[in-house]
Amino acid sequence: MLVDTNARDTTTELFGHKISAPICFAPVGINKIYHPLGELNSAKVAGELGLPYCLSTAASQSIEDVAEANGANAVRFFQLYSPPDEELMESILQRAILGWRHGDVAASNYAFYKGIGAELGWSDPVFQKRMKERGLSKEKNPVETGQLWIDQVWHGQ
Numbered sequence: 001m002l003v004d005t006n007a008r009d010t011t012t013e014l015f016g017h018k019i020s021a022p023i024c025f026a027p028v029g030i031n032k033i034y035h036p037l038g039e040l041n042s043a044k045v046a047g048e049l050g051l052p053y054c055l056s057t058a059a060s061q062s063i064e065d066v067a068e069a070n071g072a073n074a075v076r077f078f079q080l081y082s083p084p085d086e087e088l089m090e091s092i093l094q095r096a097i098l099g100w101r102h103g104d105v106a107a108s109n110y111a112f113y114k115g116i117g118a119e120l121g122w123s124d125p126v127f128q129k130r131m132k133e134r135g136l137s138k139e140k141n142p143v144e145t146g147q148l149w150i151d152q153v154w155h156g157q
Contacts, residue, residue, distance in 0.1 A: 038119075112150035
């Protein structure tokens with residue numbers, strides 16, 4: 001039977017948040033390998049559309065920059081896989097987080113080991129402290145700090 005669809009409402013509720021449609025943005029990490037702005041564009045669009053955005057710890061932009069692009073009143077979620085360094089985990093939790101993705105391992109999607117995609121770590125105060133303790137900086141040691149970051153969050157424990 002045909003139904004008039006001129007007046008429709010796709011809004012729904014998700015965990016107590018009213019969203020414009022039953023759709024969420026959950027992009028993969030390291031979006032800078034596809035576009036220089038990384039997660040900023042998709043976060044901005046999700047916010048404009050009133051749809052939830054989930055940030056991966058493998059994000060290639062800082063949590064704060066993605067949140068700003070997403071908008072003040074946007075609904076956001078984060079992945080959390082706890083690093084063994086509890087202080088680092090607590091710091092990330094306060095800001096937000098990356099998943100152990102077996103498909104990436106199989107496909108060798110390890111841009112971190114090439115110094116790409118560690119911006120979320122580089123912008124974390126505790127991780128900055130860990131880099132300094134090892135005499136590393138993102139400017140002088142992007143590959144080493146990228147490796148350190150991914151080894152902290154994708155530890156597989």
